[in-house]
Amino acid sequence: MNEAIRPGSDHPQQAQEGPELSVIVPTFNERDNVTVLYRRLEATLANVAWEVVFVDDNSPDGTWDVVRGLAQQDSRVRCIRRIGRRGLSGACIEGILASSAPFVAVIDADLQHDETQLPKMLLLLASDEADLVVGSRYIEGYKSEGFNKQRAGASALATEVARKMLRVEIADPMSGFFMIRRDRFEELAPKLSVHGFKILLDVVATAHGGLRAVEIPYTFGARQHGESKLDSMVALDFLGLVLAKLSNDIVSLRFILFAMVGGIGLVVHLTTLFLGLQLFKAPFAEAQAAGAIVAMTSNFILNNFLTYRDQRLKGFALLRGLIAFYIVCSVGLLANVGVAFSVYDQEPIWWLAGMAGALMGVVWNYAMSGLFVWRKK
Numbered sequence: 001m002n003e004a005i006r007p008g009s010d011h012p013q014q015a016q017e018g019p020e021l022s023v024i025v026p027t028f029n030e031r032d033n034v035t036v037l038y039r040r041l042e043a044t045l046a047n048v049a050w051e052v053v054f055v056d057d058n059s060p061d062g063t064w065d066v067v068r069g070l071a072q073q074d075s076r077v078r079c080i081r082r083i084g085r086r087g088l089s090g091a092c093i094e095g096i097l098a099s100s101a102p103f104v105a106v107i108d109a110d111l112q113h114d115e116t117q118l119p120k121m122l123l124l125l126a127s128d129e130a131d132l133v134v135g136s137r138y139i140e141g142y143k144s145e146g147f148n149k150q151r152a153g154a155s156a157l158a159t160e161v162a163r164k165m166l167r168v169e170i171a172d173p174m175s176g177f178f179m180i181r182r183d184r185f186e187e188l189a190p191k192l193s194v195h196g197f198k199i200l201l202d203v204v205a206t207a208h209g210g211l212r213a214v215e216i217p218y219t220f221g222a223r224q225h226g227e228s229k230l231d232s233m234v235a236l237d238f239l240g241l242v243l244a245k246l247s248n249d250i251v252s253l254r255f256i257l258f259a260m261v262g263g264i265g266l267v268v269h270l271t272t273l274f275l276g277l278q279l280f281k282a283p284f285a286e287a288q289a290a291g292a293i294v295a296m297t298s299n300f301i302l303n304n305f306l307t308y309r310d311q312r313l314k315g316f317a318l319l320r321g322l323i324a325f326y327i328v329c330s331v332g333l334l335a336n337v338g339v340a341f342s343v344y345d346q347e348p349i350w351w352l353a354g355m356a357g358a359l360m361g362v363v364w365n366y367a368m369s370g371l372f373v374w375r376k377k
Helices: 034-044 063-073 090-096 116-124 148-168 181-192 199-207 234-246 255-279 284-307 316-346 350-372
Strands: 021-027 050-058 077-080 105-108 132-136 176-180 214-216
Touching: 021 034, 021 063, 021 090, 021 116, 034 050, 034 063, 034 116, 034 316, 050 063, 050 090, 063 077, 077 090, 077 350, 090 105, 090 181, 090 199, 090 350, 105 116, 116 176, 116 214, 132 199, 148 199, 148 234, 176 181, 181 199, 199 234, 234 255, 255 284, 284 316, 316 350
Parallel strands: 021 050, 021 105, 050 077, 132 214
Antiparallel strands: 105 176, 132 176
């Protein structure tokens, strides 16, 4: 049998063993942090075969370029640069599926998570004591150097909601610092949402108690550079994820967010209508038209910043998208009224007809918005 001849060697080369641990780091505008984190991982994992996969959402500050420079010096460093896609959960999923180790860890690039706990977490998984190890903020031994009271309070409230509504067993399902067996993650991946920020909550809720989880305390450090990625829309994003999981993922997170924005739009519409009638003494038709336009505009802005944040429109595309959204919602209104009248003819119950029309309207607007307003490039 002939053997392949490789330049510079008289004998076939042995394949190098792959990494035991892949560390996934989602990034956005973290150029000042990635090199520091790499050095810390290098020191902490000196006795471990490891790789680090930075998943960057095309950072304007050129984070991806800094990571590329590190990768040219060390083959253990990899970079996935995502263009036209945004969101921490999606970045984590892509990074984990693109990695190669049997164990994968997720850690933020802001240097607030304690990377010195990674060897301990790896030992728990490698010894088959757990499928999932979580760096927890709600068990004895946790210390915080950079978690302000407002953020801590919001996190505690969200944790309590998630644990009660989704029957999640672990103390800190909102943690962004965890390690999991690759084979278990692969089983869950097709059911996970690529939208939102709380990937661990999604993983645990999707597993329905099927993961052996261990929680360990760690020290939550102070942010060194950059700004927090959590904006004012995260509360709606979190609520949407909880509702999606309550429906057993029959309804997607994106659709729920779209419907929630529509609910806010209804309040905006009625408020504008009231002001037009009472404050400006406008005729009903004019006040109703103003309410519709204001509501559609607010819905477009909220959907652009929340529901479709990974496909966010900017510049001229923002104006073009707004016009398209007006058209889509106008047709949706006709569909709403048509279905409502049809249902009312069959069964003259006003609230049933109204709900049927509203559902038809939101389904139409959601489907057409995805096709004509926030189109994937």
